[in-house]
Amino acid sequence: MAALSAQTESALNANHGQNHNYRFALGSLTTLFFLWGFITCLNDILIPHLKAVFDLSYGQAMLIQFCFFGAYFLVSIPASKIVAKHGFQKGIVIGLLVAAVGCAMFYPAASSHSYPVFLGALFTLASGITILQVSANPYVSTLGHVSTASSRLTMTQGFNALGTTVAPFFGAYLILDQAASAMSANESAQAVQLPYLLLASSLLVLAALFAWLKLPVVEQSASHEQMDDSKGSAWQYRHLTLGAMAIFLYVGAEVAIGSFLISFLSQENIAGITESEAAKYVAYYWGGAMVGRFVGALVMQKIAAGKVLAFNAVSAVLLLIVVLCSYGNIAMVAILLIGLCNSIMFPTIFSLALTGLKQHTSQGSGILCLAIVGGAIVPLLQGVFADIVGVQTAFILPMFCYLYIVYYGVKGHKVDLEK
Template sequence: MAGTSVISEQNSSDSINGASHKNRFALISLTSLFFMWGFITCLNDILIPHLKAIFDLNYTQSMLVQFCFFGAYFLVSLPAGHLVKKVGYQKGIVAGLVVAAFGCLLFYPAASMHSYAMFLSALFVLASGITILQVSANPYVTLLGPAKSASSRLTMTQAFNALGTTVAPYLGALFILNEAASAMEVAPSADSVKVPYLILTAALLLLAAIFAWLKLPHISSAETTKDEVLSGSAWQYRHLVLGALGIFVYVGAEVSIGSFLIIFFGEANIAGLEESQAAKYLTYYWGGAMVGRFIGAAVMQKLAAGKVLGFNAFAAVILITIAMLSSGSVAMWAILLVGLCNSIMFPTIFSLALNGLGKHTGQGAGVLCLAIVGGAIIPLIQGAIADIVGVQLSFILPVLCYVYIVYYGLKGAKPTTLSSKEQA
């Protein structure tokens, strides 16, 4: 990624982590995107118990919400990577916003038709737009400054993603679950989602117009010209392949825990909370991730990103184990504190995996976004486990995920190509 840095090493401790004035403006603009897709993604945690009650679903069926949402990453990431390579990062961002807006709009007919299948289809379209945003924005942020501060820079922008996930549970509980509870007194209805998702449609279209108008820095070091032949492949980098697995298990664990929190807090031996009350506690889970990202962005200016990642993952293993083996407020707050551990994981794994890929960065970003499909598969598996052994014991699956992340942070993230390892 040589040539993308336009500042001196003296400014690498800047709050926007090593960006020039022009790049700083681009990073500030991008924070709105990170906020928006964090907000939308976290609303799934509200939709799951809401749709479970309306359509009388079991745990496995209710997790189809996450399966369809994150399944889009698997199907759309590679085409999105090709799209971004062809049109550039900025136009890719605009395309992603328009597609996501259309997905939000589909929630209106889904609610009117009272169709779970239509809801799942709308979620897939919405997630397809967010996938294009991820493939465009994440690598763009890593390239807007020196490689040394890429993890810190992406962590800072991801903090605004966490701000979106912190605000979403409270507003979702207020405008979806509370409204739904009132409607359920008359008849089960999904109408409470109509207005919130229409507002999201308008907001996404407004952002698309703004990003179409903005003049963002053009990054050419990660692109190839028409006449240039790109040799090799991103798949030849061992740390990218291991990082893709890290993204798979991390997103799966984070989404799975978030998906079950409201149900977990409703258990008699935990807190026995109503859905609308339990949903507000999600703010602490996602809020911990937000606070941790701001702290992590500063910490990783001083400490190696891989070591910080390994430490956080180990702490998550301990906390989830406590939540599984205890009850009441101890179990409740132990699982909520996992959000603080999650804080730096996604941006750190993402930037470590892309480290040193050069012109393969775009393809590498597509591979990593492909791995976000873990958010579709792991919650579904945990749902099946919960149907058999109960919600509390089903958290053993996220524990195994975090164990792998400990390994990746401490050993697997070291930049190595498969060929160079074989030659060693």
């Protein structure tokens, strides 16, 4: 009995130590989620800033999002191979170092007054963030019991949303305010140097920290596709392919609206405010998404996820109709409220699309992640459209994106039981 008690106490102590290590690791990882949300949202500040510096059309300015989100499409598969070879922790360090190089590239881009170098810096930065996402998301899922994986991801994603809410204030003060007081286009371009050098320094400090930390080692299990790929593929599931299109259009619409917010609010017939002031309102758009995630998580415990998705998408369509048909404060409030509608869309579409995929779940998840490239394509199309018909009328494009999501929430997500 004494021996058994000692053995039990030893096991409990080991389990307690493991739980402590997991909590410490999760606490460390939340800084990454915050930082990449912060960096991603800064693009909404860069777009009007670089548009003015280089005298760009809206279509040319949207190349910022094209290069940034294009990296998700091009780098996701190489990133997964890096993580498979080096593990989650080293993958995080590599991602942080690559992102730091991308931030540092903003300095020569501003000094040389070169828009292509800026785009190269953004692609490099986004490549690092892609490696971070591929490393950190599955790592969070495996740090603890499988039954609580979704709650851990929701918690860390909340810090990602916090980053997107804080970033507009940072960008307004350190970029747009400084650019407004610049005496020349060159000086205006150089307003990005200090903020992105600060970000590069923060990323390097985090890389050193994660290289030094003794984080729990989690084995990566082989995917079902690797064990048995003789039973077709994820592409045979109609609700998955429709879900991939829904992710493509949702990310595209969300990013496009955020990208045009400052330009829209600064128009005389809407709010008529300076770009620096308009930038602060971007925080309400992304903050709404943060608040809505917590509310939506509670609502979906009582109401089917497909119905909640359809309701939010219908609400977004109605708000965009108001944006298209009104002016002043009404249009301004309507466009900002769309952030609240966006809140539950990505995780809900993602989970509905993966329902019933069984051994093809891993492949299906990869397909959905590639669909994030919608954040590169839709804003670019809206930019070209805005050059032709104007900023306000161009919001008809995300309206059609949300109409498709209404269809997916009502019917498209339903699983074909014959599979």
